[in-house]
Amino acid sequence: MAETDQRADPSSGDPVTPVVGMSVDTVGMLPRMQQRSQGLTQRVAATLAGIADSAVASAAVLVAATLLAILWVNSPIGASYDTFWHIEAGVLLGPYELLLDLKHWVNDGLMALFFFAVGLEVKRELTIGELTDRRRAAVPIVAAIAGLAAPALIFWVFNAGTQAAHAWGVVVSTDTAFVLALLALVGPKPGTRLRLFLVTLAVADDIGALTIIALFYTASLSWGWLGLGLVGLALIGLLRWLRVRRDGVYLAVGVLTWVAVYESGIHATLAGVAIALILPVYPPKREAVERAEAVTRAFRQSPSAESERLARRQLSGSVAMNERLQVLLRPLIALVVLPLFALANAGVSLSGDALAAAATSRLTWGVIAGLVVGKLLGVLLGAALAARTPWAELPPGLTHKQLGGGAALAGIGFTISLFIVDLALDDPALQDQARVGVFAASLIAAGLGAGIFFLGRADAALSGPPVELLRPVDPERDHIRGPVDAPLTLVEYGDFECPFCSKATGSIAELRRRLGDDLRYVFRHLPLEHVHPHARAAALASEAAAAQDRFWEMAGELFGHQDALEPDDLRAYAVTLGLDVERFEEDLRTRRYENRVDDDAIDAEASEVHGTPTFYVNGRRHQGAYDAVTLAAALQDSRPARQDS
Structure with a gap:
């Protein structure tokens, strides 16, 4: 031994x-x-x-799965493709039996997770994301609606009176994953504004596509099972109201709800969307964060299985279930669900006979025209019409070529298009023709978008960086010192941790004394986080103070104490200024004004402003020194050509 x-x-x-x-x-x-x-x-x-x-990497995985499906079908063992995906598997529970083939388990079961994730994103964007700014979101939303209608109309023109006319839903949806991946590869740099526009458009597009699936692709309806599904949704709502935190409870009720919706005849993936829209989303709440901090401290002082369990539960409870589930599901969706969906649905014969049939098929050309032409025209016309109304505005810095390139990429309708092919068409030959149309349209749309972006970059290279102020001064939005209608305007993009910005405050003070009421001074945020780690927190603190009408006072404290911008320091400045400290800390904790800071920074990025301080004198970028004498001379020299901004 x-x-x-x-x-x-x-x-x-x-x-x-x-x-x-x-x-x-x-x-x-x-x-x-x-x-x-x-x-x-x-x-x-x-x-x-x-x-x-990574949008690019996850799209590459999806492309690989698609190519594998096509190679499989067109290989010597191609017959095994359909044989494999029609293998039946099921669940037997007493007298109840749920028996589906593998393809339907993917399309009805796993894809419910995909649509659940889509629903989570929609709920987040409506609650605390891009769709909360109704004026800014109105343009991509109207563009998305037009981008749903125009492709369907064009498809109908090609296929009216045919067996395939019912498949118009194939051309309505944009594949967000592919669009964002291609935008990262071939899109404009910088392209944050366009990306936000396309994300908002894609969310609205997803809502429209899901509604179309629910209304037009439900074959039959069992009211009894539908009633059970509604009971399941009501129970999930009750669990939320009771503040139940255990994910397993929601999972169990969600699975039963999915079964009921499937048996009702409504496509079961819609159960995932409905459940996602019920789950809560909110910024972290102070009380929950403080409780999580307390139990974590207790675990550190006395580690035990019980304190570990309490700490884990409290930490998970301090973050909204919506956000936790998005993070949890992202790898599963990108690396398992969508690749399996592509493998099960992208298998199309590319034999000479099949391609010849597709080349002469009204269905194939209707899909191509709907996605490529319909999406491009619909998105562009919808955006143009919305931007002309008083209740919507096009994001600043979004050029016509950028918008055109994004509209072209919107014609990539891969995932939901293939999904609706299986719902709308029963004839395998027609399904293959539609799939060929989807593949061809996606390739054409990708090439068209890349070409438009290339022309935009060529124009930008010839014209050089923008010199005009991208977004006009808005008295209701901007932080302004001096009369709002003053004849001279100085806009600064600054960073509260930047020492040069701090020195510039002396020049600004002297300039204001020199020019008096003839000057309005505007401060906008550009936190350079890669060199100033506390800059974003300071910017958020200034906005939290602005909510209590103390922006300029807080700005003075921040510039005056650039070496002390930790959370305790920010709280001390709030106390010094007599702010409602509890409200101030809550605004910081929830990052309530982060979109406000980001919006300024994105404008600076679109204007190719990379350093601080950067000044705009009467609407044009100032080059050179920024002492009071130089700035005063620049302001006076540009007075005759002053713009409204």
């Missing part, structure tokens, strides 16, 4: 008792083996998460 004496573990100083039957050396290797195993697991998990978080 091996030795059983104790030896000290040099990494901890604690004695280690070897396991009987193992040598001391073997036991000493166990922690190292466990560490290596854990390290490998963590590296694999981090790699997979990185792929899922």
